[in-house]
Amino acid sequence: MLCLTSPLSAVDLKIDYLDGSLEYQSDNRAWRQLGIGDIIPNKGSIRLSGNGFAELSAGTKKITLTKDGVYDSTELSGGSTGAINLRQLIGSKFSSLINRVDTSQNTAAAVRAAQAGDDFITWEDESTNYLQEGMVLMNKGDFIGARELFKRGALWESGALQRECLFRQGEIEQILGNPRVARDILTGISPLESDPFLGEYSVVMATLYIESREYAKADSVLTLYLDTNPKDEAAQSAWYLSALSMDAQGNKSDGRNSLRKAVELGPNTQIGMSAAELLK
Numbered sequence: 001m002l003c004l005t006s007p008l009s010a011v012d013l014k015i016d017y018l019d020g021s022l023e024y025q026s027d028n029r030a031w032r033q034l035g036i037g038d039i040i041p042n043k044g045s046i047r048l049s050g051n052g053f054a055e056l057s058a059g060t061k062k063i064t065l066t067k068d069g070v071y072d073s074t075e076l077s078g079g080s081t082g083a084i085n086l087r088q089l090i091g092s093k094f095s096s097l098i099n100r101v102d103t104s105q106n107t108a109a110a111v112r113a114a115q116a117g118d119d120f121i122t123w124e125d126e127s128t129n130y131l132q133e134g135m136v137l138m139n140k141g142d143f144i145g146a147r148e149l150f151k152r153g154a155l156w157e158s159g160a161l162q163r164e165c166l167f168r169q170g171e172i173e174q175i176l177g178n179p180r181v182a183r184d185i186l187t188g189i190s191p192l193e194s195d196p197f198l199g200e201y202s203v204v205m206a207t208l209y210i211e212s213r214e215y216a217k218a219d220s221v222l223t224l225y226l227d228t229n230p231k232d233e234a235a236q237s238a239w240y241l242s243a244l245s246m247d248a249q250g251n252k253s254d255g256r257n258s259l260r261k262a263v264e265l266g267p268n269t270q271i272g273m274s275a276a277e278l279l280k
Contacts, residue, residue, distance in 0.1 A: 011077050013040040013056045013063070019180050020052025020068075042077045045070050053180040060085035064179070064212040086244075089271060090207055090237050094200060130157060131165055138172065147172040163189055164197045171204070183208065191224070198225050199234025206241040210248070218245040236265040240275055 015022065015038050023031040026044030040046060040056070047070045048054055054065040058077035065071065130153030137146035150172060153165030166189050173182035186205060191198045202225035209218035222242050230238070243258035262275040 011059045012042050013046075013058050013073055013077050014038075015040065015054065016057055016062075017055035017177070017179055018052070020048060020050035020054070022052060022054050023047045023049075024073075040073055042074050044073050046073050046076075047071075053183075055179055060088070062087055062211045064208065066183070066212050066214075086207060086210065089274060090203060090241070094203055094207075094234075094237070128152075131161055131168065134165070134168060138168065143172050143176055147176070160192070160195045163191055163195060167191075167197055167201050193224065193228050198228075199230055199232050199238065202226075203234050203237045203241065206238065206245065210241060210244055213248075215245045215248045218242075219249075236262050236269065236271050239265065240271050243275065243278070 015034060015036050018034075018036050022034045024034055024040050024044055024046050025031045026041065031047060034040065034046075042058075048065050049068050052065065052068055056063040056065070056076065061077070063076050130149045134146045134149035134153065137143075137149065147169060150165045150169035154162055154169060157165055166185060170182045170185035170189070173179075173185060186201075186208070189201065191201050195201075202221050205221045206218040209215070209221065218241065222238050222245070225234070226238055226242065239258045239262040243255045243262065245255075246252075246258060247255035256279060259275045259279050263272050263279070266272040267276060
């Protein structure tokens with residue numbers, strides 16, 4: 001019987017995003033400054049400082065560092081989800097986790113957004129549906145135009161509409177390659193059980209928390225959603241993520257129960273087959 005956390009050979013880390021300072025040290029030598037695109041050997045230590053935030057990749061695995069400190073590169077590049085391309089697996093349904101986009105085609109949208117700057121008062125049309133119109137632009141690939149509408153919706157709407165506008169704004173920031181901004185927005189949202197985007201939000205946040213090894217936070221955001229006994233398209237992904245999070249915390253029994261529920265919701269899907277493989 002295989003365990004989710006079976007040992008994996010570590011691979012080198014690549015720096016995909018960096019805010020702050022990141023350094024590498026091996027064999028007690030001097031710390032060496034690193035930058036985006038650099039490769040970090042899997043044996044040594046890395047140090048994040050300056051209120052830093054870094055996104056790293058180890059093969060298909062994504063790792064996010066959100067707190068200053070010293071980390072073991074071998075530990076980061078191994079781990080429970082190292083054999084799973086989590087963003088590809090989950091992102092097939094949730095687009096905000098897929099690779100970032102080229103924003104050069106959004107120049108016209110950026111000009112339009114800049115015309116409604118902070119230098120003068122902009123009167124809002126009460127008939128504007130910021131969420132719906134923003135989703136139309138998002139689906140067309142006009143991410144900067146969509147972001148402007150979601151920002152306005154977050155200011156002018158209330159209740160569930162306001163919360164979903166914030167969520168979509170956070171998604172857009174993630175797509176546009178601003179993961180730190182995205183995380184700040186997304187972690188500030190407190191969805192209710194009745195919010196229609198709760199399932200998608202829970203899956204996105206749990207994925208990001210697992211990548212930053214904040215498993216208790218992943219459990220918390222998933223529990224609110226899974227306690228509603230969901231049957232929508234997000235449910236299978238949520239149970240799968242719940243299994244990974246529980247296993248990483250040593251709760252292997254509940255982790256396997258979550259895997260079984262993921263399989264039950266669709267044994268022939270990509271997620272279902274991955275869950276079944278982990279149960280072997």
